[in-house]
Amino acid sequence: MEIEAFLSLFKKPFTVKYPFEPSPAPEGFRGRTEFTDDCVGCGACAAVCPAEAITVRDEGDTRVLKVDHGLCIFCGTCQDTCPWEGIELTEKFEMATLDKETVYDEVEHELIFCEGCGGVITTRKHMEKIQESIKDVGLIDKDRATIENLCTSCKRRHFAKEISEAMSLGS
Amino acid sequence: MFPYRWPVLIRVSAVRIGDLMDVQPFISVLIVPGLLFTSVMAFLYAGMYRKVRARMQNRRGPPFVQPFYDFIKLLSKDSIKPEKSGMLFTWAPIIALASVLIVPILFPIGGLSFAGDLIVVIYVLNVSAIMLAVGGFSSGSPFGAVGGSREVTQLFAYELPLAISMVAVAVKASSFSLVGIAGAQEAGGMFFYQLPFACIAFLSIIPAKIGLQPFDIPEAEQEILGGPFVEYSGYRLAIFTFANQVKYFVVISLAVILFFWRNWWQFLITGFLLWLLFIFVKIISARVKTDQSFVFFWQYMGILALVDLVRVVI
């Protein structure tokens, strides 16, 4: 150890002058969680988050998804769960701030409402994505398309009525 | 309105004092080997210690004047006095600093000197070591007490070989004053090859004297949280650490004067080189336990110093 101690007097120090010199995180680093443009506001990430850091709030006609970096444990579960890569962990790790309120990332989506009972169905983008994914499955047909602006409970009532009529007609 | 009279007043009084009494003792006490020079050198030694240690550990390390910044910062912090601590809690650091500052005044580089000042040096250095122990005891915390008792046991351990080697040098130079010793070395060549054993004994005691590894047992921060320093803060801690830093400089230069003296500028250079050697020893050795240090000092170093004393006396 003695020789190395003497020799390292003349070597460049191993330490980096961060924060004066940048010390970037490698690619694939699980840093600041941020919503991307592909986010449709479906709320799957909020359901799965172990630390319950992602909250979904419906205000008036917009749905607000907010990830609180104070709670987030940067585990990447949301990123793995999101079917449309709507949320991702960037390589930013410098989140120090004096104001606790600024430590979050938010995204807003326009909601659509049910004609039957006026309740919230989901965000418009999410409905488009659903139709897109079931379009090539061939389920969409002309009269079916009129129903999708009903919320799930109204839809159930609607189909129940349809079936009971068909049965009463049939008997 | 700026009092214009002041500069005139100062100039006039300086002239009158100048011829009234000899100014030289003021200079030597306050400036050259005294307060100003020693404190600058102490801060430099401490700064170098941290910088060289860092470089040897592949780190960048703080700037050279960091100890000066620390001193100023500590002065601005408030100093908490524990309830159970005695009156000596405040006085211990001050006496330690005062006793350590006396020694450089006797240095042969233009300082005062009188017949038996080597004895004063031995006594005064012990006062500062004891004050460290007193500070530990008076702080009222068990860690301080353990630190204090360790300091005293270590004091006994290294006191014997230290005194013997100093006496050997004094007998060799047949004078008990630093200037006399320096003069003898200027005439007859450096003492370290004439009294090799005493020199080895003295050099190996220095780490224990100033609290560097492998013998910094009193301030073992991992075991007893810094020993005597545990309850100190604010200006009291500033004075204590400054006293310690001055001790670094004083003990190293004492070694240079006793064994490696040729002239005053060579004194400075050898001081730095010796200091580098001790930093190097510090960073490559672990801290030994009290009983191991006791054995090391009493058996090995004691005998070495004795051999040289006998050799000189005969």
Next chain:
Amino acid sequence: MDMVVQFGPQHLALAEPERFKVHTEGEKVVDVEVAVGYNHRGIEKLAERKTFEQDILLVERICGICSMSHPVAFTQAVEDIAGVDIPERANYLRMIIAELERIHSHLLWAGIAAEIIGIETLFMYIWKDREYVLDQLEIITGNRNHYAWNTIGGCRKDITEKHIPPLLTALEVVERRTEYYIDAFLRNRTIRARLVGTGILPREDARKLCTVGPTARASGYAVDVRKDDPHLAYDKVDFAEIVLGEGDNMARAKVRLLEILESVKIIRQAAKAIKGLPEGDIAVPVAEIPPGESVGRYEAPRGEVFHYVKSNGTFYPERVKVRAPTYSNIQAVPTMLMGDTLADVPISLASIDPCFCCTDR
């Protein structure tokens, strides 16, 4: 004068809060009272409130430096309940990250041990070389710790072709430096003076108190979950189980440093093995967890991590019992410290590589 020195909850030598009341006569230790519980966060209760997938990440955060041991033990227990066999590549992936973690955890301990006995330089060097391993972990898993590497049924990320060359070069550096540290620990006289013959744990006490991991192996009590109850892919790689007999601090240091060399060997064999396996086949979907119970055991750097999981058919576990290695090693500390001087207490405490946040959960 007998005195009670308290190595209190906040002490420089202990990285985490734990209280040791040391009764001494003069400087000799006569009796030690241990107080745990400063770090109790009720993780077992919280685990019953979260789903199995979320529990993996919760359990991972029980401890900072062994954040691969708890998830592996937990997932293996759940996979036993579900009766799932994870793909062979997933076993190798888990093993590589587990061994990398063992290397950086042992290096961390060696640095702290050197710093406690006073050599700050060795501490700086060892932690410098630890950075090579941590950088590789950051590149592969996305974080220096808390790797989020496991899911029930396999792994969440893969070690691709481009990760392996830098990993192997980092291992070469670590191997060369570890041999240098073994030599430094054994040859330096002042280190020997502090480590040899202090904190002795005889083999009989190690067996009676059921100590685990390097603390037990250094006293000659051969327990190593990788050999006794082979999990992951430990039965497919050959490595030596380091068992020494002296049982003092130096033996514990030697066991840990030699284990680093073994881990390097394991990772090399594993890296060669996953080259042959198809890339991407790293997890098996697990639909639901039937009611049942099982035990997950894993050889963490500090010893055997033990998870007992009981499920009741829902997505939430009925009971999760976690036992960290320090929980049993800490009971051997009083016998270790008996008769030593006060100066040896910190190094003997640190020699079991305590992880109090694991102990208290």
Next chain:
Amino acid sequence: MEAEEFIEKLKELLGRNLLEYHIGRRNRVFVKVKNGYHRDVVSWFQEMQAHLSVISSVDLGDELELVYHFEIRPLEVGLKTSASKAKPHIETISDIYPSAAWYEREAMEMMGIVVVNHPDPRHLFLPDDYTEFPLRRY
């Protein structure tokens, strides 16, 4: 010793008091024993130099159960005994396995099981004045 052979030996030792047993994957064996007989099984384990990993406590609704986890190479045995919630008295085994003392103290403070003649029944993790039993579910 294989799992089946181990169960046979237990049947000889306990007869009717061996309530149920279950052999899982990777030779995990769970054995339920009537309260009070577990001490003989533990002493038998001790003769075989078994390694006590931990003692877990489980809330079964109307009963409180203690699971003694032993490692008898190559088996991983979970020895279970339970007592009613009204009178949760279970004999200590800390005289046979000293390290069991702490695990039993934890079971006492977390689940409320009363371990009979335990050497040092103080709280371990929870503060001394904490009276509820946090890990109880029903």
